[in-house]
Amino acid sequence: MRVPVIAGNWKMYKTAAQAVFLFQKLEDLVTEVTDVEIIVCPPFTALRSLSVVIEQDRPNIALGAQNMHWEDEGAYTGEISPIMLKDLGVKYVIVGHSERRMLFSESDEMISAKIKSALAHDLIPILCVGETLEQREKGDTESVVKNQVTLDLGEVSAEDVSKLIIAYEPIWAIGTGRTATPEVANETIKYIRSLLSDMYSSKTAQAVRILYGGSVKPTNIADLMSQSDIDGALVGGASLEPESFARIAKWSA
Ligand code: PGA
Helix, strand or coil: CCCCEEEEECCCCCCHHHHHHHHHHHHHHCCCCCCCEEEEECCHHHHHHHHHHCCCCCCCEEEEECCCCCCCCCCCCCCCCHHHHHHCCCCEEEECCHHHHHHCCCCHHHHHHHHHHHHHCCCEEEEEECCCHHHHHCCCHHHHHHHHHHHHHCCCCHHHHCCCEEEECCHHHCCCCCCCCHHHHHHHHHHHHHHHHHHCCHHHHHHCEEEEECCCCCCCHHHHHCCCCCCEEEECHHHCCHHHHHHHHCCCC
């Protein structure tokens, strides 16, 4: 059984005080949610404040970071290492978000190094993959996603891969209000699972949680979650308000 995941990516929004306010409101609104894993990924500057207030008796709410460097330490001005994240009680880390791939020139080689390093430090990567509108219109979705999955997970063992989370985020659906239809999202997610089955085994592929991301809202989450292969959502804009984030986490209520 794959436990559903609702992850909030707060991007470069919220000061530490605003993040604590949002987080505590969210915790209050989801008290009865126990069968969904809720992951909150604030900016680095708010991680410490959230790690202090996070309720220890809520094992289904965890902290995630939005990025990390692959080295443990070194002369990398402006970067944050996996050891520093672990030190703050972080359990998950988003790797390879399309904004990092496109705006900060992250290559699959860098993403692969980050995935290996995160796993070595017992951080669970949330690997993001997805195609541009142009690539989708040319019919290249599967080849783009295949390239990303094979390069990014190239050297990851079956045991490690079964722990990680993949988020399929079509770039044309991020922050645009244009969601992939549940069927289209499910089709690509199924394809990703078939790739994992070829690379590892069908048992491993069945264990990996694959989320959808891109304009997920309280109004479309139930349809997305009703699909066979969608195990949850990576939510940007709608995770910045406690009510909408909570309504997404409570889609089945
Ligand atoms: P969005 O962002 O929900 O605002 O489209 C999703 C993401 O970038 O992870």
